Amino acid sequence: MMNQTISATARALLSTPSDREFRMERIFNAKRERVWKAMTEPELIAQWWGRGNRLVIERFEFERGGHWRFVEHSDHGVHGFEGRYREITAIERIVSSFEWDGMPAHVLIQTMTLEQLADGRTKLVSTALFHTTAERDGMMHSGMEGGANLSYEALDRVLAALG
Amino acid sequence: MMNQTISATARALLSTPSDREFRMERIFNAKRERVWKAMTEPELIAQWWGRGNRLVIERFEFERGGHWRFVEHSDHGVHGFEGRYREITAIERIVSSFEWDGMPAHVLIQTMTLEQLADGRTKLVSTALFHTTAERDGMMHSGMEGGANLSYEALDRVLAALG
Numbered sequence: 512m513m514n515q516t517i518s519a520t521a522r523a524l525l526s527t528p529s530d531r532e533f534r535m536e537r538i539f540n541a542k543r544e545r546v547w548k549a550m551t552e553p554e555l556i557a558q559w560w561g562r563g564n565r566l567v568i569e570r571f572e573f574e575r576g577g578h579w580r581f582v583e584h585s586d587h588g589v590h591g592f593e594g595r596y597r598e599i600t601a602i603e604r605i606v607s608s609f610e611w612d613g614m615p616a617h618v619l620i621q622t623m624t625l626e627q628l629a630d631g632r633t634k635l636v637s638t639a640l641f642h643t644t645a646e647r648d649g650m651m652h653s654g655m656e657g658g659a660n661l662s663y664e665a666l667d668r669v670l671a672a673l674g
Numbered sequence: 675m676m677n678q679t680i681s682a683t684a685r686a687l688l689s690t691p692s693d694r695e696f697r698m699e700r701i702f703n704a705k706r707e708r709v710w711k712a713m714t715e716p717e718l719i720a721q722w723w724g725r726g727n728r729l730v731i732e733r734f735e736f737e738r739g740g741h742w743r744f745v746e747h748s749d750h751g752v753h754g755f756e757g758r759y760r761e762i763t764a765i766e767r768i769v770s771s772f773e774w775d776g777m778p779a780h781v782l783i784q785t786m787t788l789e790q791l792a793d794g795r796t797k798l799v800s801t802a803l804f805h806t807t808a809e810r811d812g813m814m815h816s817g818m819e820g821g822a823n824l825s826y827e828a829l830d831r832v833l834a835a836l837g
Binding site: 575576577594595596597606607608610612614615616617618620640641642 | 738758759769773779780783803804
């Protein structure tokens with residue numbers, strides 16, 4: 512492979528720390544400030560979150576207690592996602608709720624942290640906590656992992672363009 | 675006590691079926707259809723949910739996937755509560771999410787069932803499932819039990835008036 516370095520970071524590391532959680536870890540080739548920017552500015556989020564699908568950001572109140580709502584328009588239909596921010600610590604950590612319109616009131620809590628690595632890259636750790644194991648497993652079997660990896664690859668491209 | 679029968683039903687039975695749940699059971703002196711009506715028509719909800727405090731029902735989309743948002747105005751301040759309906763089975767069962775603005779994205783799932791008793795009364799069973807034991811305990815120590823009992827007593831009065 513010619514792009515071995517890129518390939519080495521291209522797949523998120525998925526694990527299950529408990530029977531109601533999953534955890535994803537992924538390294539990005541950018542400093543933490545830049546990753547934070549791409550993850551928290553709506554015009555940038557719209558470029559990667561939907562993995563190429565059009566994303567309409569209906570609500571983005573980026574503060575504790577604020578709501579978010581993203582609607583993804585794909586060939587397979589329109590999918591709404593929403594939640595609320597529990598905690599925001601700039602460039603370091605976001606805790607928020609997340610639900611998909613297709614399974615209303617099945618709510619997971621996502622904790623996302625960014626760690627600056629010595630080599631200038633940034634490690635993202637994202638954990639999701641569900642009310643039940645069945646909800647966790649349902650999400651894991653829904654194609655979530657492949658979808659997340661496609662989003663992260665799109666985020667790689669946004670980060671490179673920001674460079 | 676002169677009103678012994680009323681007193682016997684006036685306190686909800688509280689229990690903890692698991693380390694992330696609590697359960698309340700309460701009998702109402704009304705048929706199930708009437709209890710359902712008082713719990714699902716906004717102008718009636720406004721008469722008991724706030725235990726005497728003014729309740730503004732900002733959102734009440736009473737269907738699967740719909741949102742609800744109630745704002746209580748008391749001498750101690752303004753408190754917003756909101757969530758979304760997961761499941762509605764008429765006169766029998768409602769499953770919904772619930773959060774208080776003061777602890778955004780701390781979300782519990784409430785399952786409420788109504789059972790018609792042979793004597794014409796109705797048994798309400800309400801369970802709340804939290805993401806963590808700490809959240810469950812925080813809610814239980816917040817005065818929730820006393821507040822719920824006051825709401826249920828106000829609901830008794832609404833049911834009697836509907837009679």
